[in-house]
Amino acid sequence: MLKNKTASIRxxxxxxxxxxxxxxxxxxxxxxxxxxxxxxxxxxxxKPLYVATGSVIFFPKGISLDSFFAxxxxxxxxxxxxxxxxxxxxxxxxxxILTCSGAYVLSKSxxxxxxxWVLVVxxxxxxxxxxxxxxxxxxxxxxxxxxxxxxxxxxxxxxxLIILKTFFESIPGSLEESARIDGANQWQIxxxxxxxxxxxxxxxxxxxYAVSRWNGYFWMMMLVTDDKKAPxxxxxxxxxxxxxxxxxxxxxxxxxTRYSQDTIIYAVIVISIIxxxxxxxxxxxxxxxGIMLGAVKG
Amino acid sequence: MKKGYRIMLLxxxxxxxxxxxxxGKKPEVSAEKPLITIHMVVNGMVFDENWDVFKLSAEKNNVxxxxxxxxxxxxxxxxxxxxxxxxxxxDIISYTTSDLELLGIEGGVIPLNDLIEKYAPNIKRFITxxxxxxxxxxxxxxxxxxxxxxxxxxxxxxxxxxxxxxxxLKKFNLPVPRTLPEMEKTLTTLLNGDPxxxxxxxxxxxxxxxxxxxxxxxxxxxxxARQYEGAASFFVDNGKISYAPFDPTFRRAVETAARxxxxxxxxxxxxxxxxxxxxxxxxxxxxxxxxxWPGSTLSYNQLSSAIPGFELEAIPPLEDGNGNxxxxxxxxxxxxxxxxxxSSKAKDPVTVIKFMDWWFSxxxxxxxxxxxxxxxYTMVNGKPEFTDFVMKNPDKGPLDVLRAAGAQCSAIxxxxxxxxxxxxxxxxxxxxxxxxxxxxxxxxCIPFLKYPVEEKxxxxxxxxxxxxxxxxYVQKWMLGALDVNKSWDAYVKRVKGQEIDRALxxxxxxxxxxxxxx
Numbered sequence: 001m002l003k004n005k006t007a008s009i010r011x012x013x014x015x016x017x018x019x020x021x022x023x024x025x026x027x028x029x030x031x032x033x034x035x036x037x038x039x040x041x042x043x044x045x046x047k048p049l050y051v052a053t054g055s056v057i058f059f060p061k062g063i064s065l066d067s068f069f070a071x072x073x074x075x076x077x078x079x080x081x082x083x084x085x086x087x088x089x090x091x092x093x094x095x096x097i098l099t100c101s102g103a104y105v106l107s108k109s110x111x112x113x114x115x116x117w118v119l120v121v122x123x124x125x126x127x128x129x130x131x132x133x134x135x136x137x138x139x140x141x142x143x144x145x146x147x148x149x150x151x152x153x154x155x156x157x158x159x160x161l162i163i164l165k166t167f168f169e170s171i172p173g174s175l176e177e178s179a180r181i182d183g184a185n186q187w188q189i190x191x192x193x194x195x196x197x198x199x200x201x202x203x204x205x206x207x208x209y210a211v212s213r214w215n216g217y218f219w220m221m222m223l224v225t226d227d228k229k230a231p232x233x234x235x236x237x238x239x240x241x242x243x244x245x246x247x248x249x250x251x252x253x254x255x256x257t258r259y260s261q262d263t264i265i266y267a268v269i270v271i272s273i274i275x276x277x278x279x280x281x282x283x284x285x286x287x288x289x290g291i292m293l294g295a296v297k298g
Numbered sequence: 299m300k301k302g303y304r305i306m307l308l309x310x311x312x313x314x315x316x317x318x319x320x321x322g323k324k325p326e327v328s329a330e331k332p333l334i335t336i337h338m339v340v341n342g343m344v345f346d347e348n349w350d351v352f353k354l355s356a357e358k359n360n361v362x363x364x365x366x367x368x369x370x371x372x373x374x375x376x377x378x379x380x381x382x383x384x385x386x387x388x389d390i391i392s393y394t395t396s397d398l399e400l401l402g403i404e405g406g407v408i409p410l411n412d413l414i415e416k417y418a419p420n421i422k423r424f425i426t427x428x429x430x431x432x433x434x435x436x437x438x439x440x441x442x443x444x445x446x447x448x449x450x451x452x453x454x455x456x457x458x459x460x461x462x463x464x465x466x467l468k469k470f471n472l473p474v475p476r477t478l479p480e481m482e483k484t485l486t487t488l489l490n491g492d493p494x495x496x497x498x499x500x501x502x503x504x505x506x507x508x509x510x511x512x513x514x515x516x517x518x519x520x521x522x523a524r525q526y527e528g529a530a531s532f533f534v535d536n537g538k539i540s541y542a543p544f545d546p547t548f549r550r551a552v553e554t555a556a557r558x559x560x561x562x563x564x565x566x567x568x569x570x571x572x573x574x575x576x577x578x579x580x581x582x583x584x585x586x587x588x589x590x591w592p593g594s595t596l597s598y599n600q601l602s603s604a605i606p607g608f609e610l611e612a613i614p615p616l617e618d619g620n621g622n623x624x625x626x627x628x629x630x631x632x633x634x635x636x637x638x639x640x641s642s643k644a645k646d647p648v649t650v651i652k653f654m655d656w657w658f659s660x661x662x663x664x665x666x667x668x669x670x671x672x673x674x675y676t677m678v679n680g681k682p683e684f685t686d687f688v689m690k691n692p693d694k695g696p697l698d699v700l701r702a703a704g705a706q707c708s709a710i711x712x713x714x715x716x717x718x719x720x721x722x723x724x725x726x727x728x729x730x731x732x733x734x735x736x737x738x739x740x741x742x743c744i745p746f747l748k749y750p751v752e753e754k755x756x757x758x759x760x761x762x763x764x765x766x767x768x769x770x771y772v773q774k775w776m777l778g779a780l781d782v783n784k785s786w787d788a789y790v791k792r793v794k795g796q797e798i799d800r801a802l803x804x805x806x807x808x809x810x811x812x813x814x815x816x
């Protein structure tokens with residue numbers, strides 16, 4: 001929006017050419033990213049024979065909802081769905097609580113040895129312990145196969161913590177001083193001054209967390225051994241692994257075939273992305289304001 | 299102020315709930331029956347103690363089985379590595395025989411020799427009755443660490459055969475092609491003649507399923523290239539071990555395949571169709587010819603109800619024109635490289651070996667091969683015959699029905715019975731098996747070889763690189779990105795640089811050890 005205004009002020013020729021090229025390029029890029037989603041939707045609605053032979057290119061062919069009915073009958077689909085919602089909701093709440101408190105403390109210049117503590121936190125962005133040591137750590141904490149392993153074990157993402165810390169640092173110190181004069185304690189300052197002033201940053205970070213929770217599967221797969229506790233993405237991964245193993249099973253596809261392994265997988269993908277597609281545009285309003293935070297102050 | 303506490307309370311409650319809600323429940327185990335824990339991931343499924351056949355085995359052996367592998371990780375390599383790294387070893391570990399043997403040498407699984415001697419009469423009998431199979435059981439140190447999942451090797455070695463749409467041959471009055479020029483003529487006629495009659499030139503000549511490299515191997519085998527993957531990419535030539543791609547037949551095969559690929563006689567999408575190539579091309583009445591397992595592939599003849607006249611039939615391997623067999627189709631080895639072992643953490647190995655022994659008994663072997671009497675098979679004249687539940691299941695093919703019951707789960711120590719195959723395969727497959735039993739049609743593959751640990755590691759390291767090089771070159775040759783003749787020397791030089799000679803040396807020693815062992 002801002003860009004248009006400046007453009008109308010200095011209607012430079014090259015500026016306009018740049019804009020047009022920019023729009024063309026970005027639209028192309030947009031289509032590029034949109035196409036897989038469209039394809040998945042179309043494939044989930046098409047007859048398996050058409051999907052297998054590659055005749056579904058853009059629009060669904062031989063439209064039917066059979067793949068969805070078949071997907072709905074998968075054992076544990078709804079249970080996994082509920083788990084995903086739980087992991088996302090509980091996980092994001094825990095993430096936000098831990099990240100806000102962490103960022104708040106680290107943003108305070110009066111914190112003793114602050115640069116040391118920041119370094120300790122930031123180091124984790126460069127050095128990863130690796131899969132096995134991390135797994136052993138969870139095992140020793142007796143957190144294997146628990147909901148809390150994933151929710152608390154992945155409570156803080158350092159990158160998000162830094163974003164929030166940077167944002168908190170940009171809030172004028174005078175606001176805090178005046179609150180302190182009025183007798184506010186740290187908790188009240190965080191709640192009444194910092195949090196309300198950082199809504200865009202909070203929403204951005206919460207969205208980052210929620211999306212990664214929603215899409216996350218690797219550590220759930222590693223740490224949660226009971227399929228009743230697994231989220232949808234783990235179920236999906238299992239379906240895909242099963243498909244990739246060359247078994248001697250015979251799958252005859254003809255026009256009367258109502259669903260296949262492929263179309264069921266597509267249907268499960270659709271089922272799993274619908275909520276994200278609904279929530280994203282709503283949150284995007286905040287997101288647009290928040291996205292520049294890291295960039296400016298990084 | 300109040301609000302603040304409320305939020306803090308909420309936080310506290312959330313955390314408390316998280317911890318409380320997650321206390322794992324201990325499984326209830328009946329006191330009298332011994333518990334056997336099993337780690338097994340097979341065919342993309344995690345072992346389930348409720349599979350019919352395993353329920354039967356538990357009942358017969360008076361034990362309780364419990365699967366300990368994560369129900370959420372169906373990648374067998376990942377699951378195995380995590381289990382070994384975490385040192386949470388169950389009583390029984392099921393995995394690839396070579397890795398279990400290695401684990402045995404490191405002390406993770408125990409040698410079974412004494413246990414078999416004392417407590418496993420059926421395994422003992424198996425060892426005396428099938429010396430060739432038993433030979434592959436022993437590690438280099440003479441110990442048995444793994445009980446492999448044996449094929450019925452003495453009775454069936456055929457793995458893949460060449461199959462063609464015989465109804466199309468008849469339609470164009472073409473004889474069964476026996477040599478490369480005949481095959482070329484046949485395919486050209488078919489591809490230009492619109493055999494499916496839809497007015498479009500959309501038929502696909504030679505196709506194969508699998509990841510790009512497997513599909514390539516399948517096609518090249520028709521043209522006379524031996525398998526070229528890992529330890530299996532060697533063959534014995536007058537007692538000397540050679541690397542398959544260095545054999546002149548291999549080079550000729552690649553040359554022909556590359557030429558045919560350019561001409562459009564080989565599926566243009568060979569490298570991208572994946573595992574469903576067969577489903578796609580047969581179901582749509584497009585594919586002409588493939589090389590694959592005949593049991594499942596010839597089951598596609600059921601398509602004749604949807605595609606009038608559909609008939610897929612095995613044809614003999616191609617000849618080189620001088621009466622010698624040209625095609626080098628893959629065959630079965632003694633076992634399928636999976637098996638199970640008793641871990642060093644097993645508290646009661648005697649119970650476990652007795653349980654393992656049951657699978658080698660007549661009762662256990664039949665259950666593993668045929669499933670549950672009454673449900674999956676019935677005895678007719680002393681022979682098991684599959685029921686309609688297996689043969690006419692509306693949801694799955696026969697093999698998948700059996701696998702869902704834990705039968706034919708190829709990751710335990712057991713001996714397959716080829717009669718199980720004869721009980722479900724279509725008539726066309728029986729004809730194929732008969733045809734391919736002709737002496738000389740198939741060449742035996744190199745036996746499983748055993749190596750000292752350092753040599754094995756060295757060999758694996760070398761072969762990983764060489765595999766990659768060969769796969770890359772073959773793909774480039776096929777796609778026409780490189781000319782076979784111009785780049786052959788460069789290829790050989792590169793493989794030599796990757797120490798193929800050292801790999802050959804290790805293989806040769808291992809092969810001589812194999813021959814001299816009893």
